[in-house]
Amino acid sequence: MNMGNIVKNGIVKENPVFIQFLGMCPVLAVTGTATNGLGMGLATTAVLLGSNTVIALMKSFIPSKIRIPSFIVVIATFVTMIGMVMNAYIPDLYNALGIFIPLIVVNCLILGRAETFASKNSTTASVVDGLSMGLGFTLALVVLGGVRELFGSGSIFGVELLGEAYPAMGIMVQPPGAFLALGLLTALFNVVILKRIK
Amino acid sequence: MLDLSVSSLFAILVSAILVNNFVLSRFLGICPFLGVSKQVETAFGMGMAVTFVMSLASVITYIVQTQILERFDLQYMQTIMFILVIASLVQLVEMVIQKTSPALYQSLGVFLPLITTNCAVLGLTILNIQENYNIVETIVHAIGAAVGFSLAIVLFAAIREKLEIANVPQPFKGFPIALLTAGLMSLAFLGFSGLV
Amino acid sequence: MREIIKLGFILLAITSVAGLILGGVNSMTADIIEERALEESMEAIEAFFPESDGAGFVDDADVLDYDLVDEVYEVRQGDNVIGYTIKTVPNGYDGPIEILTGITIDGEITGVEILSQTETPGLGDRITTDDFKEQFIGQSSDSEVDVDVLSGATVSSNAVVNGVNAAINVFEEELRN
Numbered sequence: 001m002n003m004g005n006i007v008k009n010g011i012v013k014e015n016p017v018f019i020q021f022l023g024m025c026p027v028l029a030v031t032g033t034a035t036n037g038l039g040m041g042l043a044t045t046a047v048l049l050g051s052n053t054v055i056a057l058m059k060s061f062i063p064s065k066i067r068i069p070s071f072i073v074v075i076a077t078f079v080t081m082i083g084m085v086m087n088a089y090i091p092d093l094y095n096a097l098g099i100f101i102p103l104i105v106v107n108c109l110i111l112g113r114a115e116t117f118a119s120k121n122s123t124t125a126s127v128v129d130g131l132s133m134g135l136g137f138t139l140a141l142v143v144l145g146g147v148r149e150l151f152g153s154g155s156i157f158g159v160e161l162l163g164e165a166y167p168a169m170g171i172m173v174q175p176p177g178a179f180l181a182l183g184l185l186t187a188l189f190n191v192v193i194l195k196r197i198k
Numbered sequence: 199m200l201d202l203s204v205s206s207l208f209a210i211l212v213s214a215i216l217v218n219n220f221v222l223s224r225f226l227g228i229c230p231f232l233g234v235s236k237q238v239e240t241a242f243g244m245g246m247a248v249t250f251v252m253s254l255a256s257v258i259t260y261i262v263q264t265q266i267l268e269r270f271d272l273q274y275m276q277t278i279m280f281i282l283v284i285a286s287l288v289q290l291v292e293m294v295i296q297k298t299s300p301a302l303y304q305s306l307g308v309f310l311p312l313i314t315t316n317c318a319v320l321g322l323t324i325l326n327i328q329e330n331y332n333i334v335e336t337i338v339h340a341i342g343a344a345v346g347f348s349l350a351i352v353l354f355a356a357i358r359e360k361l362e363i364a365n366v367p368q369p370f371k372g373f374p375i376a377l378l379t380a381g382l383m384s385l386a387f388l389g390f391s392g393l394v
Numbered sequence: 395m396r397e398i399i400k401l402g403f404i405l406l407a408i409t410s411v412a413g414l415i416l417g418g419v420n421s422m423t424a425d426i427i428e429e430r431a432l433e434e435s436m437e438a439i440e441a442f443f444p445e446s447d448g449a450g451f452v453d454d455a456d457v458l459d460y461d462l463v464d465e466v467y468e469v470r471q472g473d474n475v476i477g478y479t480i481k482t483v484p485n486g487y488d489g490p491i492e493i494l495t496g497i498t499i500d501g502e503i504t505g506v507e508i509l510s511q512t513e514t515p516g517l518g519d520r521i522t523t524d525d526f527k528e529q530f531i532g533q534s535s536d537s538e539v540d541v542d543v544l545s546g547a548t549v550s551s552n553a554v555v556n557g558v559n560a561a562i563n564v565f566e567e568e569l570r571n
Binding site: 026029079105108 | 320
């Protein structure tokens with residue numbers, strides 16, 4: 001498989017969030033700020049990269065009957081490891097993401113890639129796939145987090161942009177704003193990007 | 199020492215159903231919420247299946263946490279243990295229902311495999327531990343979470359059935375309009391904050 | 395049957411390897427996590443009591459049994475105890491909030507610090523602003539604290555107030571003499 005295609009698939013054509021609608025829980029839950037979105041995106045990318053690599057390496061040793069539980073154990077191990085490292089070195093982000101760090105385990109994107117890609121393709125391809133799907137996911141989270149933070153608090157990555165005079169739309173950083181912003185962004189993605197690809 | 203005051207249990211219940219609704223406020227279980235909500239009937243089936251697994255999983259993970267993980271200082275194995283408990287529980291429930299009640303299996307069977315990766319179940323079991331609930335509070339919290347999940351998904355399905363026949367602008371067809379609808383529901387549920 | 399046992403063993407082997415790896419990572423990171431938490435507390439204590447020259451844990455089960463109370467530090471200057479810093483963990487709008495409250499031996503609040511919180515960005519997370527935290531300074535531990543709640547963040551503000559009141563309560567009942 002062509003590496004360029006894998007990258008393009010992960011980031012645009014099969015974007016995990018805007019096209020496949022995978023892993024919606026963290027997408028909606030942690031995107032109150034661009035920083036949290038970036039942190040969650042990178043944590044998920046790290047887990048995806050790790051699990052894709054290990055599963056591609058182990059695929060011939062795992063009997064197909066217990067393949068799903070084995071994948072889950074591998075994924076859960078990486079999630080716990082990333083959680084510990086984050087807690088030790090970036091505790092603020094670790095606390096901000098809270099329960100959604102252990103919940104990376106049940107992000108359907110990761111198990112989905114293990115089942116449909118890593119268990120069928122070479123290790124190199126799986127590494128590239130993990131990275132590009134992860135980056136596509138991260139990109140979507142940062143865009144959504146940025147939009148919500150900009151309208152909801154008047155800043156991006158914590159940097160004040162719109163000034164005191166801007167009446168912050170608090171609703172954008174609250175739960176309803178997550179649904180509304182993602183709905184509008186997906187519609188925009190449908191109009192602009194998909195038209196250009198076709 | 200069990201704190202069994204009825205008012206605190208009631209607060210946990212109402213909070214889990216309305217104020218901190220698992221789907222609309224905590225964003226747990228979004229995948230089935232968006233995926234299995236095109237018809238009220240299937241949404242109801244999913245709600246029942248989740249209720250069943252949530253209640254069982256809460257009790258078992260509570261025992262695993264207090265009797266195994268805390269006793270042997272293995273808290274860092276929490277995520278792995280809990281997800282394995284949930285995955286095997288789902289398998290077991292599936293087999294038992296298939297043998298004992300083919301009718302129930304017909305209506306719930308298709309949803310069961312989806313529940314393993316439903317983050318509402320794993321999220322619930324982790325929250326139980328995080329909030330330091332005792333066994334009674336854990337059960338009440340599980341019931342509240344399950345009712346809250348079912349309520350949200352059934353209401354949402356009822357709205358989507360109506361949306362099917364509405365004239366939606368092309369770019370909004372499908373997921374975008376579903377997300378906007380969910381946003382409005384979430385807005386309505388925001389009105390419950392401060393209730394408890 | 396034999397196949398089931400074999401499959402079980404393979405899964406057990408995978409889980410054991412996972413457990414070993416995690417045990418290793420845990421022992422590497424656990425100390426760092428603990429040290430960092432302690433460091434944050436120490437920084438806050440120094441800000442609460444600039445004249446202090448040491449602090450230590452109060453390891454008294456009666457004290458730590460109080461509602462919401464998580465850790466208690468005794469703040470010293472030379473051989474004298476000049477105050478206490480109490481860590482309480484009330485529940486906010488969206489998860490637990492870790493709060494440190496500094497109280498002098500005479501019952502005056504010298505400062506409140508939020509160690510960790512997951513409140514709504516732009517609303518509830520304003521409890522970490524100086525404007526909000528400084529309201530507590532100078533209040534007496536004789537009665538519950540009185541502060542202006544943040545508009546749009548009533549639940550988060552009240553959670554902090556509950557945390558500080560819990561600290562005052564344990565100070566008055568157990569630590570003040």
